[in-house]
Amino acid sequence: MSPQHKQRDWSLRYADWLIRHRWLVLTTTLILALLAASGARFLAFNNDYRVFFSNENPNLQAYEDLQKTYTKVDNILFAVEALDGDVFSHDVLEAVETLTAEAWMLPFALRVDSVTNFQHTYSEGDDLIVQDLVEGASTLTPRELSAARTVALNEPQLAGRMINPEASVTGINVTFQMPMKSIDEAPITVAAARALATEIEDKYNVRVYMTGMVMLSNAFFESAMQDMSTLVPLMYAVIVAVTYLLVRSVSATIAAVMVIIFSMLGGMGLAGFLGVQLTPPSSSATTIIMTLAVADSIHILVSMFAAMRRGLSKHDAIRESLQINIGPVFLTSITTAIGFLSMNFADAPPFHDLGNMTAMGVMLAFLLSVTLLPALMAILPAKANHGTTSIGRSMDKLSNFVVTRQRPILFATVAASVMLISMIPLNHLDDNFVDYFDESQAFRTDTDFINQHLTGVYQLHYSLDSQQANGVSDPEFLQKLQKFTDWLREQPEVRHVSTISDTFLRLNKNLHEDDASYYRLPEDSELAAQYLLLYELSLPYGLDLNNQLNVGKSTTQLVVTLNNAGSVQLKSIGERGTQWLHDNLGMEAYGVGPSIMFAYIADRNMQGMLVGTILALLIISLLIGISLRSVRLGALSLIPNLLPAGLAFGLWGGLVGEVNMAVSMVTGMALGIVVDDTVHFLSKYLRARREQGLNAEQAVRYAFSSVGVAIVVTSLILVFGFSVLAQSSFGMNSNMAILTAISIFMALVADFLLLPVLLIKLDRKYYPLQAPQRSNEFIDGQDSAAQEEKPYETQPV
Incomplete structure (x- = not known):
């Protein structure tokens, strides 16, 4: 018995067992899924910007050594804008003096520096006088105000840092000593600082802006919370709408949504059990898992309803769907998980967490798709609409086009690929942590103002x-x-x-x-x-x-x-x-600090991901070759698997050109995702070659007709899902999502145009017929019905 026949025989026995024990499967699966999801209670959000750097990161180590020697540099810089344009007026200076005094009371405050408490020095005879530059602002005479202005604008410690040349904006820098014992230290501090800023604005004729490293840490937290409150519901709506429009079945939509929800909750729960802390990148795992989980369900549901339209009963249709999909769905799930696990080679720990959480969610999605989903469909009422869908008819036309236009397609795809790949060198590594946030974030707008008007x-x-x-x-x-x-x-x-x-x-x-x-x-x-x-x-x-x-x-x-x-x-x-x-000077010293740490992180991530992607590619190719039992086709699959990422980076180079920390992570995760289409297409192609005796061109037509719709729909869902994530207010997530969506679209084009032509040109060997091992009425019904519906599949082309 061939390995493929063994797999089919096993899958049929499993499908029979699942249908007989559907209530047991449903109950057990739900209990286990809920147990996994219960770990979500251990999840906590880490909003410290240091979380982006591993303990081995040399820039972080140098920075930590610096902070052990000198005062901490975690700060909030208040920028006070005089609405009348003059900081050195009684009202504005009183506001600065008040804010300076009150800032000492902020949680964890260690030091407060401003123009009013700057330690101005001058001599009186033989004495050195050291005192605040401004004391009792409301009582100063015009001459004293003018003198204070002159000192501030000419003092190197203040000019260009705490006061701008126009004397219209001044700064109050508060340094904090965070005890690092609680994850809510930054939110607590920022809340108190914002309350103080509001109080000052209400009382005086000023506008207060805030930036600094504490504000940056809090911005990570606020961005993630905003995304989870907006993107996740939007993703639910997209999935429900697309799934229903595809299958036109309320019960199937409910079943698919349950798989998606429990995959996402289970992945997050398992992360909680493992002690993972959420960060803006890792919190996007919720949307990514939901996006990827729907693909498995779609393949199984599309095959099931296609079988029901051919006249099979619901239970027989479930058996057939599991028989033809369980292998490819498992392979695509494991390769997707490997792609995301390659993110562990990155230097930034949040991307390790994102990869691990998504990998766990993807494998849970596979388990639920072959347990919970078919069990629910065996229980719930389901009715298939009759007739061929417009997408199905389009697949027939596309297969005809590919088969009859092989040479032009090959030349066109090669030319387009060469053109896009040639633009990859236009990309350059560049990062700017302020630009991680869009202008809906107060941190971004306040920081932009301070950069422009103060320091x-x-x-x-x-x-x-x-x-x-x-x-x-x-x-x-x-x-x-x-x-x-x-x-x-x-x-x-x-x-x-x-x-x-x-x-x-x-x-x-x-x-x-x-x-x-x-x-x-x-x-x-x-x-x-x-x-x-x-x-x-x-x-x-x-x-x-x-x-x-x-x-x-x-x-x-x-x-x-x-x-x-x-x-x-x-x-x-x-x-x-x-x-x-x-x-x-013959001295050795290196510039350190958060800014330089973020400047080097993209380089370090890219180096790590190069190793991770190569390793993932080798493992994925080996798995495909073993699964297909064909070294030649396993090697051939490398082309449509590698090409999309190259094309996407080429297009990115032409349109954007800037590769930051998040974009550098795309290669591994995109590889794991785009391989799905190739696996499903090749599995159906080989099924036609080995079991139905079709030649390469006929097998290509069969693959288009049997799995083309599912590939199109799952690819569109993936593109829509990552397009939703692209709306994130956090630039890392949005850029990563955009480039991944481009890669998925490129993969769809490669698998529908280039891969079929390569198969026809390079796979002309004879495949001996392998008769089905187990006689089963619905298998025979499927084959005969398929032949009636697609008569060209057994005719010479």
Whole structure:
């Protein structure tokens, strides 16, 4: 007995058993599905931006080391816009002063910096005076307001960072020390900050905007919640509508929707049992699982109703559908799961979770499609509409077109493929974490305003080591620090540089009776150390120099604020800075921080996914070859499986050209999805060749007529599903969905045009007839009915 006959015989026995015990199967399946779904109670949302980086990520490790040395950089930057255009008016300065004072009360607040509490220094005789730049804003005279304006606009620590040149927008930067003990720390903090901003806006003539790393973390959470509340219901509506329009059966639609719901809930529940935490990328697994789960149900339902239209009873139609679909559906499910599991090779853990959750959901969808779905259909009333559908008639016309126009189709597809693939080099890796969010997100609009009117939100942090205790006061080290600062300020990407050398310049002038000629670095290390000590002793609690100096005063942190830039520019300035330090000062230091971490993540993901995709491709090809029992066809299947991703990236290069962290993940997951059409087409093609004795052209016609409708419908559902996900407010998800939808469409074209022509041209070997192993009336009925309905299938073409 051949392996295929064994499989068919087993599938028939399974179908008989399932129909006899349909109530037991239904009850058991529902109980197990509910048990799996119960794990969803353990799911929690991780909104920390660090979740995008693995513990082995060198950029994250460098960043964590920096934060152990200096003050944390998790912050909220309030930008206060004076609606009358003048920050240095009584009303606006009072608003800034009030907001500064109240910000100390925000949850987990560690430090608050603003123009009002900036520690302004000047001399009075032999004394160094250190005090807030603005005290009692409402009582200041016009002369005092003008003096404060002059200091703020000329102080390097403030200009370009805390006040814009027009003095119309000012900033209040709040640094937070998150205890990292609860997942709701960022939402709690942001809620309190927004309440404070609203209070200030209501009381004063100002508008308040907010950005910063805490706001970024919270934006991830809000984006995911928004998507889950809008996209999931929309996906349900699309699935219900498309399924009903296809099968025109309420019972079949109910059965398919139940499979989809329990696949999604079960996949999320199993993730909960495994301790997976939701993130914006992994939360999209709900929509993806729903999209993929419907495909299995459609193949089984389409075959069942087709058999019923030929006169088979409902139970016999279920048997036939399971017999011809259980193998291909299992193969497509396992290959899809492998494609998503390849995402574990990415550097970003959220994509590991997305891949694993989706893989579990896909395999649950397969199990439910061959248990819950047929059991429900065996119980519920179902009636097939008579007549051939317009899509079915279109399949006949398409098969005729492909068979009779082989040469033009081959030339056209090859030419189009070469043209699109040639555009792949137009793609370039670039990432911008602000652009992850669309303009429906407050974080995006506020950040854009602050970038345009106040300062940048991207920063590089350099830690420069003097190699000796109290070495930051050494004149030679200070000269090196100042040279690096001056070089940075000349770079086009740089907006502001915060450095301790500016403080030494100011102190040296102050302690020489504010003589402007002494606005230079001190030349004596002991004198410089005394300046620094005197200044530190005069600083109020909470505004010390821990954000710039380590405890031993051997290293200092230099913070570079950059213009809004993509990852290419960020990497460029970071690498240029490191190289300049090495070449000109003989020092080793690397720019670190969240912005540079996000800048490199796409590169690291692409490298990992290259390995993952190659491994997935080898495994999938091996499985197809074993399943088809044909090395030649297994190798031939590589063309329609690999080509769609290449065509999609080529089209993306021509239309968009920017590949970010999410887009770099598409190759593996798209490979797992697009292989489905190839497997179903080849399985029906080989069935016609081996069991009905048809030649290659006749077998192609048979494949179109028997599975073409299901392939079209499932492909359209997949495209619609990912098109729904493309509406996500989170750019990672939307870009990934768009490129995947393009890949699926390209796969449909390849499987309906290129694959049939390749089969006709390259698969002309003789296949000995393999008679069905088990005599069964509905099999004979199927074959005879198929021959009556498609007489050309046994006639020479």
